[in-house]
Amino acid sequence: MEHLLTNLTASLTELREPSKVLARAGNRPVAILNRNEAIGYFVPKSAVTSADIKVASTEEVNxxxxxxxAEIGHVLDYLKDK
Incomplete structure (x- = not known):
């Protein structure tokens, strides 16, 4: 099973009515599934505010x-080949 970054999901069919997906999501991201496989994330504007954004130095990022x-190792392994 694929590790999702959110516990909310919606199908491509449900995404035809994005206002309903937004209403259900509140201010949290939603994983968009196609045949039970995540193909992307739908992130409502309310989930990303200017208060969340902070400029970080290279040292802070590292x-x-x-x-x-330990939590993101699988993502870094995946990105090595890209």
């Missing part, structure tokens, strides 16, 4: 990555 390496 420290954060190293702190969360």
């Amino acid at each position: 420290a954060t990555l190293n702190t969360h390496l």
Whole structure:
């Protein structure tokens, strides 16, 4: 089973009515599934606010990555071949 970054999901068929998906999501991202496989994420504008954005130095980014390496290792392994 694929690891999703959110616990909310919607199918491509449901995405035909994005207002319903947004209403159900509140301010949380929704994984979009096609035949039970995640093909992307639908992120409502309310989930991303200007308060969430902070400029980080290279050292801060590296420290954060190293702190969360166990959680994100599978993503980094996937990106090595890209």
